[in-house]
Amino acid sequence: MNDLEMKILNQAADTLSKEIDNGILFEILTQDWFKMEITFGKDKYHLHPEMEAWCRKHIGHGGWTYSSPKTWEGMGDKIWIMHSMFGRTTFAFKEEKHLTLFLLKWA
Numbered sequence: 001m002n003d004l005e006m007k008i009l010n011q012a013a014d015t016l017s018k019e020i021d022n023g024i025l026f027e028i029l030t031q032d033w034f035k036m037e038i039t040f041g042k043d044k045y046h047l048h049p050e051m052e053a054w055c056r057k058h059i060g061h062g063g064w065t066y067s068s069p070k071t072w073e074g075m076g077d078k079i080w081i082m083h084s085m086f087g088r089t090t091f092a093f094k095e096e097k098h099l100t101l102f103l104l105k106w107a
Helices: 003-030 042-058 096-106
Strands: 037-040 062-064 080-085 088-093
Touching: 037 042, 037 096, 042 062, 042 080, 042 088, 042 096, 088 096
Parallel strands: 062 080
Antiparallel strands: 037 088, 080 088
C-alpha cells in the first residue's frame, strides 16, 4: 500500500469513527433519560447525612431510592435521588444545574 492509499484509508477510518460517535451521541441525547449522576466510593460513606441535608436545603425535594431512574416519570416531585449498595453511593439529578452545584460542593 502506498502513502496515498494509506492516507485515504486513514481519512476514511477517521470519518467512519466520527459518524459512529455522532450516532451514539445522537442516540444518547434523544433518549428520555440522560444520566446526570455521580457515584462515590466508601471514602464518603460517612458523609451521607450531610450530603442528603445539603441537597434538601440547596436543591429541593428528593431522597433515597432503589436505583437511578431510567426516566423521572413516576418519581413524583423528586428532583434528586440517592442510592447506595456495597459502599458505593450514587446521587442522580433531574437537572444539570443541580448536578453542577452538587459537584462544586462535594466532588
